[in-house]
Amino acid sequence: MECIVKFDVVHEQETKSLRGLIFVKEDELPNVNQLTEMFNDMKYEVKADAADPMRYIPVHPDATYQHIQIRELDTGDKTYKEDRDLKNIVSNLLPSQNRPI
Template sequence: MECIVHFEVVYPHENKELRGLIFLNEGEKPSERDFLDMFQSMGFKLRIEDREQLIFKPAEAGAAYSLIRIRSLDTGEKTYKEDQELRALLTHLLPGESRPL
């Protein structure tokens, strides 16, 4: 099974959104080692800074970036995500309570 990793590389003057790919067995979730290996193959030498938030910092001094943050994982499974903009639009357009004409 393929897992597409959406991540952000934080540079001093800009952030770049990138993607990586991890191959997993069916039903598995990526491990820290999977992430580190993926980043290593992309040329990023990292150490994990925050396991909860999936934030990685450079392992070597002098890196051009300050951190890498994993934004989302796409395993191809359907997930429900509420569209906040659509909800706000509908809430604004539809009356909150019914009133007589």
């Protein structure tokens, strides 16, 4: 089954909206390794951001882009979109790791 990955490549001065294609098993979404491989095939050498699974950061410090943000994973049957409002609410409710006890 095909999964269309809609994502933004964030540069300092602009953001480019692009799409990629990954083949996945029935009723599954792509995993981090599949997404990383897709980006590498597109000449974006990235790794997953540990804090945000929908964000990928460049491996090399001299990259011309700041990060890649996945907006949507669409298999035709299922569509996964990140709920930014919910994410902001949860991040404000959870304690920060940098706060003193």
